[in-house]
Amino acid sequence: MLQAEKISRKKVSEIVVEQIEGWIRSGKVQPEEKLPSVRELCDMFEVGRSAMRDALTTLKGRGLVDVRHGEGTFVCRTETTHLLPDVLLFRKSDINELYQVRKILEVGIVEVAAVNATSYQLEHMEEALGELSKAKTVKGWEADYQFHQVIAEACGNVILIDLMEAVSSTMKKGIMDCHRIILSDEKLTFDVLGQHVAIYEAIKASDPTKAREAMLRHLTFVEELLNSHLQ
Incomplete structure (x- = not known):
């Protein structure tokens, strides 16, 4: 019998959030480390600027990253407290x-x-x-x-x-x-x-x-x- 997996209804920005949060969880990016630029992230994930900005805004709201005007996006040092619930x-x-x-x-x-x-x-x-x-x-x-x-x-x-x-x-x-x-x-x-x-x-x-x-x-x-x- 054929079975089909449910198509994900997640927005592109939500998928990007999950992957960047995965970098932080696994330690692939260190606290205070600067993430690639928005343009570089767009190229890496093959998404538009608006989706990437939404993703970074979400990550900032969770306290995982700090977006510094004119400098870039940095991983927050206190990110581990946000991982404790799970x-x-x-x-x-x-x-x-x-x-x-x-x-x-x-x-x-x-x-x-x-x-x-x-x-x-x-x-x-x-x-x-x-x-x-x-x-x-x-x-x-x-x-x-x-x-x-x-x-x-x-x-x-x-x-x-x-x-x-x-x-x-x-x-x-x-x-x-x-x-x-x-x-x-x-x-x-x-x-x-x-x-x-x-x-x-x-x-x-x-x-x-x-x-x-x-x-x-x-x-x-x-x-x-x-x-x-x-x-």
Whole structure:
């Protein structure tokens, strides 16, 4: 039986808004970064000036961009607060189940990593922390995820590494949600970075007990953070 998809009734300007907002969501454009000129945007999207002006007006109304006369259009630094209403990808039960698994896996993994981590792996953890400390957009989640992955590799247990890989896609969503939330609050950003540093310092000191405590503290903090925003 033939089936036809409904034809979109969206205006051209609304489609442009969605795509530019997508750039901002994904971090393809940074806060305070200047967007291409109106003429360049018209060429990129193959739309007229009136549709592009309507799109920019909508984005400005949402607080996502700042249109400066004679200078151009710039991404607002506070854009993340406008993304919070649809930030969480999980139901409450999904969050609790994910972090139950992460606590079982990663708290044990980090204990072993504290004993087995090589200087090469410690260097990679430090690099990930450096990237995390400089992150100004939601793309900071990538450095966060990489930090946890290096810890898994440092444990040296192939089965545990495979188990981490099995939950990686769900884990990525949780980390992305966390970073969308903390970017709107400097204190939260500082706290989460500090938790990662504490984990790293314990591994570097070859102290499995402190590493375990630091990882558990971090995962519990993020789980509670996600649940509070879901409510």
